[in-house]
Amino acid sequence: MKQSRMYIPTLKQTPSDAEAISHQLMLRAGYIRQVAAGAYTFLPLAWSVIRKIEAKMRKEMENVDAVEMRMPAILPADLWKESGRYETYGDNLFKFKDRHDREFILGPTHEETFTSVVKENLNSYKKLPIVLYQMQAKYRDEDRPRNGLLRGREFYMKDAYSFTANKEQLDVIFNKMEVAYRNIFDAFGLNYRVIIGDAGAMGGTDSKEFSAIAGIGEDTIAYSDASDYSANLEMAASKIEKLPAEEHKQIEEVDTPNVHTIDALSQLLDVNSSRIMKAVAYMADEKPVLVMIRGDYQVNDIKLKNILGADFLNEATAEEVTDVFHSVPGFISPKGMDTTDITVIYDSSLEGLDNFVLGTNKADSHFINANFEDLGDEKPEFKDVRTVKEGEQSPDGKGTIKFTRGIEIGHIFKLGTKFSNALGANFLDENGKSQPIIMGSYGIGISRLLSAIIEQHNDENGIVWPVNLAPYQVHVVPIKYKDDVQKKLSDEIVDLLKNEGYDVLLDDRNERAGVKFADSDLIGMPIRITVGKKAADSIVELKLRKTGETIEVNKDELINSVKILLKNQE
Amino acid sequence: MKQSRMYIPTLKQTPSDAEAISHQLMLRAGYIRQVAAGAYTFLPLAWSVIRKIEAKMRKEMENVDAVEMRMPAILPADLWKESGRYETYGDNLFKFKDRHDREFILGPTHEETFTSVVKENLNSYKKLPIVLYQMQAKYRDEDRPRNGLLRGREFYMKDAYSFTANKEQLDVIFNKMEVAYRNIFDAFGLNYRVIIGDAGAMGGTDSKEFSAIAGIGEDTIAYSDASDYSANLEMAASKIEKLPAEEHKQIEEVDTPNVHTIDALSQLLDVNSSRIMKAVAYMADEKPVLVMIRGDYQVNDIKLKNILGADFLNEATAEEVTDVFHSVPGFISPKGMDTTDITVIYDSSLEGLDNFVLGTNKADSHFINANFEDLGDEKPEFKDVRTVKEGEQSPDGKGTIKFTRGIEIGHIFKLGTKFSNALGANFLDENGKSQPIIMGSYGIGISRLLSAIIEQHNDENGIVWPVNLAPYQVHVVPIKYKDDVQKKLSDEIVDLLKNEGYDVLLDDRNERAGVKFADSDLIGMPIRITVGKKAADSIVELKLRKTGETIEVNKDELINSVKILLKNQE
Structure with a gap:
């Protein structure tokens, strides 16, 4: 391809409003342009990479017997109301009405639509399993779109859906998908981790997240420094050291005037925060929930939501603490509270805690030396709703927990029957009994992947493309394309390379060598072939983008050299 | 591919609400399903054809040096307000607001966005020409979506845009595009005509439409039965016979009480309608226009709009005739009318007409024996605003005009500078002078094409796929896949064919032979290979979908036979 016929508007300056490196580079190297906040044009080079990503996905999806198809992006709102997600997605949905005032949304994902389309036909166990997928623009009205393609409002996804007759079939497909995803991300040279993810938002039972390690990533990954354990911080568990057991003392009420934080309470009473039982009041789907946790820990909202099976979760306002919990903000406590209509949850950090500090539900006073028997329940059921901290022990007992940042690039979910139940997608099993179809959903963020790869x-x-994804493997750059000798050799080289199946970009522009070289580095093809003064002797220079190494080769050795150099980089 | 892993929900009954054959067949053969009015799911077989259509387009676009990229579908409304199309598209635009109340549309086409993206960089004649294209879902809020993919609200388009420095560059690209489009439609075995199209709606100067001949088509094509002349009825011209000249008589006013139609007038006065000068009053962009035309012809609104350069055109209401034209409905006339603020247009059918009947702007009276000198303008400029009729002479003088119906499958436009002027897309020419970029736009309706091909x-x-587009060239149908001998031979045949590069579908379902054969005919692959009782002798039956011919062949001759049979069908 001749560069003069391509549209590659490189920029000399880094755009001031781009923070992520991938965002900066894609703007500077002429890969993308913003059309509206979070909506980008993929210029020819970026689109070429997207197409290579898609080609690899198609290959891997074929190995899972997944079949490609395509849903519309405009979806009737009704289906989403049926599944309940119209409400839970809230403002994140783009909503509109057609000329006849019928309500639509722009699809952020397609569980409902796939379920509703297949349910007419997948009515027998004989027709299962089926795996379908599509690659398509998706929509999410993000409150704050940012970092280019990392958090956009129109973005590309590969989304697959499996329909199975039983858990075993689901497990087989789920595991095959994990292998396919690993193959895809490995092929793209990504440094990523497969982590335990939050399945709750999708209503599922089990999920794995694929996260590309990157400082700009929005996800915190908690991983063990000595084992495979890796989880999204929202899901991570850990082992924590118990405090030494003490003999139970007599509970006592003490004055704690104007004390509104754990720190202040700890100071006033000269008690370590780990000996304070902290209460956090929530409203979950409009019902009151009281969470008790050790004073040196924070509640993890995602874990809590999943345990409650709640769609909406908010910390209770001062007003709600007064009116719904009938308590006093800052002094809330299960002791003495009428909890008939209140769900009380004890975090596992509290297990075995003695002689702790506790609220009294009265202003300016706390209990000291409280114990579980004072709460009327010596052995409550403890649950893990705690946010883990760096340095704690890995839950598998091996190593300690470290944190790193990651970009979510893929996610696989065991959905179970949430959507088939909501939309009535049933099949007859071997015994002629009607059962809900068991589903899985499997997504890769294609456009986000582009950013994640460039981040790494x-x-x-500029950009340094892995060979498998480079829009062109070879960039032929004549110093002077107007020079007949250079032009002839350049054209010959392009033909040679094309005959070998390489994608080649030829810089036929009438620009200074410095401009061409800078552009070449910026757009990032793996090999640059410079055709200069030695063209008369059929000698050109090969430069490796990744290492900067250069070698001179004769035209006759060229193909061989390119082959070896590219092979070494794969 | 095993059929049991595909999703092909065939139907026994033709859905009652589908009128077009292509719509019926795509539903029955499990190619598409409706998700909302005018929004369809492309099931695996349909999507496979779409991908083959796209692959052919990519190849042909490469020959025009057109480069693929991708725009977002959600577009800020502002750009469309700047170009004026926000208003002219009216209710056909899907409109919505994001969570911050900013106005968006779903793009039905992308002239504005391409222009606005390239204008920052295409600032010199040295960077021109550039041709860019995309293949993408497009949106149009049709008042009455119908006939499946023929008139949808979400549909797939290949849209290309050329940016050139002068008319010569534009002509070269326009002509190359026409060749590319012919190659594409020829490859798909389409019976189509390249016709003179209406460029007006796009603000362009010249256009050609590609129309697939089909009874269900919404376009009327006027063509010569003896030459290449072909035009959309909206644009078609013809030669009509002049009436014999007469000596001019004295104009005279006669009573024509309660006469409100040309027919009634013709009868009352015993004058042929071709001797009546009919007046039709319009409001064009809120300005009054009076069109005069021979009584035996109809005004063609599209031609009129283009001549006026108007965005909106409506026939004047009775009220407007009274208040704006100061005349009387049914008796309107340029004679005696104050036309200072009224545009008067004489259709060329009137050229040379003598002694005609004319309105008087008074109720219940007409002039007879009127002549142009009575109108104060003996030789007005005549314009062609007439709808042609079948049987008239072709405008090139060769043959007579016939009508047929067609489906618009492609359209190429010379846009000129409409969008570059509106959006300020200028470049510096060889002399350093700023000039607006000269544009072209080139569209193919991909999803509509799918319907048009099936119509033919x-x-x-069922469907009878051309070899080039069939989702699978060969459909292997074992009578009993559970039978070991049949299974072994079927699997061998599939491998043999795949090794030769064919796409093969294997019916591994446990269904009756009749059901399998009916499904096979319905989904329409070019060759069916039946593996039955003679499998033990390695003999199978080949059936040509197109002709129904069958032959028996041995496994060893199979590849050769398939090659020859498919080759013959190309």
Whole structure:
């Protein structure tokens, strides 16, 4: 392809409003342009990479017997109301009405639509399993779209859905999908982790997240430094050290005037915060929930939501503490509270705690030396609703927990029967009994992947493409294309390479060598072939984008050299 | 591919609400399902054809040096307000607001967005020409979506845009595009005509439409039975016979009480309608226009709009005739009318007409024996605003005009500078002078094409795919896949064919032979290979979908036979 016929509007300056490196580079190297907040044009180079990503996905999806199809992006709102997600997605949904005033949304994902389309036909166990997928623009009205393609409002996804007759079939497909996803991300040279993810938002039972390690990532990954354990911080568990047991003392009420934080309470009473039983009041789907946790820990809202099976969760306002919990903000406590209509949850950090500090439901006073028997329940059921901290022990007992940042690039879910139940997608099993179809859903963020790969593959001069994804493997750059000798050799080289099946970009522009070289580094093809003064002797220079190494080769050795150099980089 | 893993929900009954054959067949053969009015799911077989259509387009676009990229579908409304199309598209635009109340549309086409993206960079004649294209879902809030994919609200388009420095560059690209489009439609075995199209709606100067001949088509094509002349009825011209000249008589006013139609007038006065000068009053962009035309012809609104350069055109209401034209409905006339603020247009059918009947702007009276000198303008400029009729002479003088129905499958436009002017897309020419970029736009309706091809390729048993587009070239149908011998031979045959590069579908379902054969005919692959009782002798039956011919062949001759049979059908 001749560069003069391509549209590659490189920029000399880094755009000031781009923070993520991938965002900066894609703007500077002429890969993308913003059309509206979170909505980007994929210029020819970016689109070429997207198409290579898609081609690899198709291959891997074929290995899972997944079949490609395509849903519309405009979806009737009704289906989403049926599944309940119209409400839970809230403002994140783009909503509109057609000329006849019928309500639509722009699809952020397609569980409802796939379920509703297949349910007419997948009515017997004989027709299962079936796996379908599509690659398509998706929509999410993000409150704050940012970092280019990392958090956009129109973005590309590969979304697959499996329909199975039983858990075993689901497990087989789920495991095959994990292998396919690993193959895909490995092929793209990504440094990523497979982590335990939050399945709750999708109503599922089990999920794995694929997270590309990157400082700009929005997800915190908690992983063990000595085992495979890896989880999204929202889901991570850990082992914590118990405090030494003490003999139970007599509970006592003490004055704690104007004390509104754990720190202040700890100071006033000269008690370590780990000996304070903290209460946090929530409203979950409009019902009151009181969470008790050790004073040195924080409640993890995602874990809590999943345990409650709640769609909406908010910390209770001062007004709600007064009116619904009949308590006093800052002094709330299960002791003495009428909990008939209140769900009380004890975090596992509290297990075995003695002689702790506790609220009294009265202003300016706390209990000291409280114990579980004072709460009327010596052995409550403890649950894990705690946010883990770095340095704690890995839950598998091996190593300690570290944190890193990651970009979610893929997610596989065992959905179970949430959607088939909501939409009535049933089949007759071997015994002629009607059962809900068991589903899975499997997503890869295609456009986000583009950003994640660039976050991991760049240097101070620009993008450094892995061979498998480069829009062109070879960039032929004549110093002077107007020079007959250089032109002839350049054209010959392009033909040679094309005959070998390589994608080749030829810089036929009438620009200074410095401009061409800078652009070449910026757009990032793996090999640059410079055709200059030695063209008369059929000698050109090969430069490796990744290492900067250069070698001179004769035209006759060229193909061989390119082959070896590219092979070494794969 | 095993059929049991595909999702092909065939139906026994033709859905009652589908009128077009292609719509019926795509539903029955499990190719599409409706998700909302005018929004369809492309099931695996349909999507496979779409991907084959796209692959052919990519190849042909490469020959035009057109480069693929991708725009978002959600577009800020502002750009469309700037170009004026926000208003002219009216209710056909899907409109919505994001969570911050900013106005968006779903793009029905992308002239504005492409222009606005490239204008920052295409600032010099050295960077031109550039041709960019995309293949993407497009949106149009049709008042009455119908006939499946023929008139949908979400549909797939290939839209290309050229940016050139002068008319010569535009002509070269326009002509190359026409060749590319012909290659594409020829490859798909389509019976189509390249006709003179209406460029007006796009603000362009010249356009050609590609129309697939089909009874269900919404376009009327006027063509010569003896030459290449072909035009959309909206644009078609013809030669009409002049009436014999007469000596001019004295104009005279006569009573014509309660006469409100040309027919009634013709009868009352015993004058042929071709001797009546009919007046039709319009409001064009809120300005009054009076069109005069021979009584035996109809005004063509599209031609009129283009001549006026108007965005909106409506026939004047009775009220407007009274208040704006100061005349009387049914008796309107340029004679005696104050036309200072009224545009008067004489259709060329009136050229040379003598002694005609004319309104008087008074109720219940007409002039007879009127002549142009009575109108104060003996030789007005005549314009062609007439709808042609079948049987008239072709405008090139060769043959007579016939009508047929067609489906618009492609359209190429010379846009000129409409969008570059509106959005300020300028470049510096060789002399350093700023000039607006000269544009072209080139569209193919991908999903509509799918319907058009099926309209032309079907029989009473189902779809009959052209070899180039069939989702699978060969359909292997074992009578009993559970039978070991049949299974072994079927699997061998599938492998043999795949090794030769064919796409093969294997019916591994546990269904009766009759059901399998009916489904096979319905979904329409070019060759069916039946593996039955003679499998023990390695003999199978080949059946040509198109002709119904069958032959028996041995496994060893199979590849050769398939090659020859498919080759013959290309």
